[in-house]
Amino acid sequence: MKSGVQRDTILVVDDTPDTLGLLTDALEAAQLTVLVATDGKSAIELLGHVTPDLILMDAVMPGMDGFETCRVIKADSGMAHLPVIFMTGLSDTGHVVEGLEAGGVDYVAKPIVIDELLARIRVHLANARIANRTRMALDATGRFLLAATEAGRLIWCTPQAEKRLSEAVPGFLAAEFVLPRGLRLANGNRVLEFSFLSRTGADEFLYRLTESGGGQEEAFIRDYLSLTTREAEVLIWIARGKSNRDISDILGISPRTVNKHLEQIFTKLGVENRASAAALAVGALATRH
Numbered sequence: 702m703k704s705g706v707q708r709d710t711i712l713v714v715d716d717t718p719d720t721l722g723l724l725t726d727a728l729e730a731a732q733l734t735v736l737v738a739t740d741g742k743s744a745i746e747l748l749g750h751v752t753p754d755l756i757l758m759d760a761v762m763p764g765m766d767g768f769e770t771c772r773v774i775k776a777d778s779g780m781a782h783l784p785v786i787f788m789t790g791l792s793d794t795g796h797v798v799e800g801l802e803a804g805g806v807d808y809v810a811k812p813i814v815i816d817e818l819l820a821r822i823r824v825h826l827a828n829a830r831i832a833n834r835t836r837m838a839l840d841a842t843g844r845f846l847l848a849a850t851e852a853g854r855l856i857w858c859t860p861q862a863e864k865r866l867s868e869a870v871p872g873f874l875a876a877e878f879v880l881p882r883g884l885r886l887a888n889g890n891r892v893l894e895f896s897f898l899s900r901t902g903a904d905e906f907l908y909r910l911t912e913s914g915g916g917q918e919e920a921f922i923r924d925y926l927s928l929t930t931r932e933a934e935v936l937i938w939i940a941r942g943k944s945n946r947d948i949s950d951i952l953g954i955s956p957r958t959v960n961k962h963l964e965q966i967f968t969k970l971g972v973e974n975r976a977s978a979a980a981l982a983v984g985a986l987a988t989r990h
Contacts, residue, residue, distance in 0.1 A: 711728050711733050712744065714758045714770065717891070728819075741765030744756075744770055752782075752783070754784065755785075760772060790811040806825055814976060832902070844950060845950050846862050847895075852879070880895055880908075893912050896910075911953040924938060926969070926982075945963070
């Protein structure tokens with residue numbers, strides 16, 4: 702091994718000493734760092750202190766089995782991204798499905814063929830690195846994006862999206878959040894909409910989170926000031942003190958489009974700047990009964 706090269710870390714969870722010994726020797730020979738847990742509970746405790754790059758999980762263990770352990774891991778937004786490969790002598794379709802539904806990315810049967818296992822590990826480590834780089838890039842841009850399973854359970858979200866959800870959903874917990882039916886969440890005057898962007902994994906779907914005031918204020922401003930619906934939405938957020946970049950993220954449109962709408966708003970209202978436009982909007986809303 703070359704000095705300075707960081708080794709990937711694999712957590713092996715298995716209650717059989719012979720299997721642990723075999724896998725530890727094989728993984729270390731493949732230049733991987735190995736962590737070991739002999740049951741689901743100790744694996745969860747270990748994950749509270751260190752985050753591996755991948756988990757090899759025995760499906761059948763006393764106490765908390767591998768399927769339940771995986772479900773606990775996937776319910777934690779801080780660990781949900783970890784790829785889990787199940788290992789078991791159970792090869793019928795029911796157990797394969799259960800493993801995948803629990804959040805596993807792959808399934809290998811015992812007795813384990815080491816070369817095949819290593820090949821699968823390399824593939825999933827590469828996929829995980831790509832996914833992590835993508836999420837880091839999304840976090841850096843401050844976009845309102847999130848990923849969920851087909852059933853609607855939250856897998857991960859950018860810090861901006863988490864902040865917005867926390868503000869709009871009382872008692873919001875990422876590990877428990879499930880996307881609302883209709884992909885639209887109303888809470889008082891705030892409405893969050895989840896716009897599907899793309900499928901990013903076997904059971905991972907990417908959404909953009911946008912927000913409106915619920916439509917009532919926008920509709921009033923639109924009619925009162927003779928604006929289009931989109932112009933009214935932009936003006937409402939200007940009146941709430943949001944920057945063009947904020948409005949771009951909130952409404953899911955480009956900053957350039959926001960600028961074009963502002964130009965039209967200024968022309969229609971006969972004003973020269975956003976402060977004057979905001980003042981007209983606030984004054985108009987004050988006339989509502």
